[in-house]
C-alpha cells in the first residue's frame with residue numbers, strides 16, 4: 001500500500017518536473033521574442049485542489065510564488081506548505097474572511113470593490129501592516145465575473161489610494177474565454193494608460209494576466225506575472 005502511494009506520488013512529481021521545465025521554456029521564448037531583456041516575469045503556481053506534497057514539489061523545482069483561491073482550502077493546507085515561497089490571494093474574497101488570510105498574503109490580487117478594500121485596510125491597520133493589493137479588472141465586462149469594470153477603474157483607484165494601510169501595486173485580470181487576445185491587448189492598454197497618469201499612491205509594477213491556456217500570449221501583451229494551475233499540476237478533479 002505504502003509503496004503504491006509513493007510510486008503514484010513519484011509519477012506525479014515527474015509530471016510536475018516536466019511541466020515546470022516546459023512552462024519555463026515557453027516563458028523564456030515568449031520573453032525573448034516580445035519583451036526587453038531586463039523585464040522580469042513571475043511564474044505563480046495556482047494551488048487550488050492540489051495536495052500540499054505536490055505544491056511543495058513544485059517549490060523544490062523552483063516555484064517561488066503560490067496563488068490561493070479559497071480561504072478555507074488555504075487555511076487547511078498552509079501548515080503543510082514549504083514556507084520559502086510567497087503567497088498571493090487570487091480568488092474571490094468575502095469581506096468577512098479577510099481576517100483569516102491577511103497576515104500571510106504578500107499580495108491580494110483580487111480586490112474588486114471599495115467595500116473589500118476598506119475591510120482589508122481596516123485589518124491591515126489592526127495588525128500593523130501595509131497590505132499590497134492589485135485591482136481586479138473585469139476586462140470583458142462579463143456579468144458572471146467579478147472585477148472592477150474598466151470605465152470605473154480610475155475612480156476606484158482614487159478611492160483606494162486614500163486608504164493608508166493599502167498599497168496598490170497594479171492590475172489583475174481573467175479575460176473572457178474565446179476572444180482572449182483582444183482582451184489581453186485591451187488590458188495592456190489600460191495598464192499603460194494608468195501607468196502614464198502617475199497617480200498618487202498607486203504603483204503600476206504588476207500586470208497579472210495569463211493562465212495555462214494563454215500565458216505566452218499574455219507575455220506578448222505585457223504580463224509581469226502568469227498564474228498557472230492545470231498546466232503545472234494537471235487537470236483538476238473539481239473546481
Ligand SMILES: *Cc1c(COP(=O)(O)O)cnc(C)c1O
Nearest residue numbers: 046090211212227228229230231
Ligand atoms: C484557477 C485559476 C488560475 C489558473 O488556471 P489554469 O487554467 O488552471 O492555469 C489562474 N488564475 C485564477 C484567478 C484562477 O482562479
